[in-house]
Amino acid sequence: MAVIDRTFDVAIGGAGPVGLMLAAALAEQGARVAVFEAGPPPQWSPEHPDIRISSLTPASRRMLERVGVWPAIAERRLGPFEAIHAWDAGGARLRFHAADLEQPALGYLVEHSLLQTMLDQRLHAHWGGSVLCRYDCRIDEARTEPSRCRLRLGDGGTARARLLVAADGAGSALRQQMGIGVSGRSYGQHGLVATVRPSKSHGRIARQRFMPGGPLALLPVQDDLCSIVWSLPDEEAKRLQSLDDTAFLAALTDASEAVLGPIRETGPRHLFPLRSQQADSYVAPRFALVGDAAHVIHPLAGQGVNLGLLDAAALAQVVGEALQEGVDPGAYPQLRRYARWRRSDNLPVQWLMDGFHWLFSNSDPVRQLARNLGFLATERLPPAKRLFTALALHSGAHLPRLASEKIRTPTQARE
Template identity: 40%
Template sequence: MTQNGALGGESRIDIVVAGAGYVGLATAVAIAQAQPGLTVRIIDAAPEGAWQKDQRASAIAAAACRMLERLGCWSDIAPHAQAITEMIVTDSKTADPVRPVLLTFSGEVEAGEPFAHMVPNKELNAALRAKAEALGIKLTEGVSVTDFVTEPTFTRLTLSHGETVEASLLIAADGVKSRLREKAGIRTVHWDYGQSGIVCTVAHERPHHGRAVEHFLPAGPFAILPLTGNRSSIVWTEKTTEADRLVGADPLIFESELELRFGLELGEIRAEGKPRAFPLSLTLARDFVRPRFALVGDAAHGIHPIAGQGLNLGFKDAAALAETVVEAARLGQDVGALDILENYQRWRRFDTLRMGATTDVLNRLFSNESTLLRSIRDIGLGLVERMPPLKSYFIDQAASQERNEPRLLQGEAI
């Protein structure tokens, strides 16, 4: 296979991944581990060490945990991961003194296997980077792909520091505002929700025992997600103007508003660090591939966090694209050929559209003050609570367990 060249000149390589977030790293690691003959390089526009400043945490579904274990990363992540042992759902107004539990989920998909873990982003990124380094994957930070031109047998990339790279396949993992997606001429379906997600870590007096809580409030969902120790991660949806006011407010005001929504079940609470707000929108790429070009992760789809599935969708992309590319390489096929990449697109596009539509409907259904809609959705949640087969289906969805999953998500090698 082709080999890396030196910086500043021109090099030829099999696969370039643009973006060193979790999905980009996982894609590169999965390909390099399964097919060592393919040369893989990661180009990341973020400054060196920027990822270490991320104080957030992510919900990793059971299937993605299996993938990370198969990639050899989970042993480094596990000491920092908190299993979600139970999830409860409530639907109320912010000032309601009592929030009746309408739906409960046990936290296991199989005996001893939680349907999800909460993992600090820094630890997840560090484990994937360590694995990439162990596999000999070259990672260049503080450099972006400024342009690319697709030829019949390769794509020529121009990097921001002057290097030119020829690759058989460019994988864009550069986020929801992907510049490479735009350069590839791929259009999107997009709309803003007029909401922002406030994210922060909360310390509390009493242990959470691994319980996750989702309060559906008129402004949007308020999720309490367990972390190691007496701490929880908060994902708090508000109208954007209100979210901006809250994160910019005096800490005493912010914590009083936080306590109103969080409740006193876990005792006294305290926000750790400065909260941040992120605008929420729906962005779905109309196509996932072009000749010698593929989208993964948020570059292909950005969805509302109401179901906590955004990152897990990205890991599905990584597993599916890696399996598609590796199987093609083993058959001696061109890994960047459009007919090969269309297999990946067919595999992933419907699932992505379905999840995007689901989260959109859920957000519109629950983020409002309609008494009628509240009555209807409470009846619906009550029915799910009383129907074990339906509850099992939702647990499987939360765990990202479906038919025709890529092998890595089933814990199998490619």
């Protein structure tokens, strides 16, 4: 493949779900974009479900619809869920139903590789002239100058852009190169992730049991399979990962209180370390952070990708408006507008996740009482339930246009 030496409006480091969504949203605004990804092109397998599965909110669905990839995802493999049942080891219960909120679903389980493959295909098919996607090509070095950013690429090429965006994940090397620090801490937990087959149908219900060691989520995917995210103290997670299948299935059935009967089969088990992390700043001159490069939260409410997709939509909106007005899209005042907008939305979600973790991941009787009262109040008080649901579904006035409930984009208008 030819080594490049070109100038773009925006260069993106990282083709995870957030980097690719940003590229699509920017292309939708008419920007010239390059995406550089350290790893190989995404590959989705129709036969074997990806172990990385995320729960997407209706707001994320709207964004994916508006950049034209949702139908391709929905016709391949999708796990919509119409209710959420949460309960606690002490017996408190909480239920949410899509019908009560006049929504077709409360969320959708989508494999990472499917999301990335469909976004990548869309970028090539629809915006191939204005978007360059280069895989196996990490950004080795980035340097900002007053009027542009210069990149040295892993394949020996170079590129220039008016704005560089780091979408390179929690350990972002680009963030470190720009001298932006992070504050955060480990939760002392790992997320054990696997695809399992219970004996009973999941009935399109997402289930979560809160236990002193951490929550266990049983999330409905196709064909009565469930994706599990089991947050466990570090050593316990390693122990459960190393059990043979029979012993692991027994432990999982027990932890789920056999709510779906005995769990009969398990796929490979993977561990992810769990952290809470915020970048000290989301922007620097000619530089912005999106997704996990900017913030990492506990997966207990399945919000990480969703927040990242909203970052992408907000940044694309700010850049698009700058381009339309003939303003430099990498100018610091534009970027600060993006940073204020997204930080004020992301921080409360992070505090809420940290609060849930503090309240649920222990067996202290005072916190047990607070949990029971909290569940009871939320179950019985419609305004409290509505507040939680609005937070979980990302409905509200702050949404970027791409995620809003009202508008149509040029792509939607054309199709």
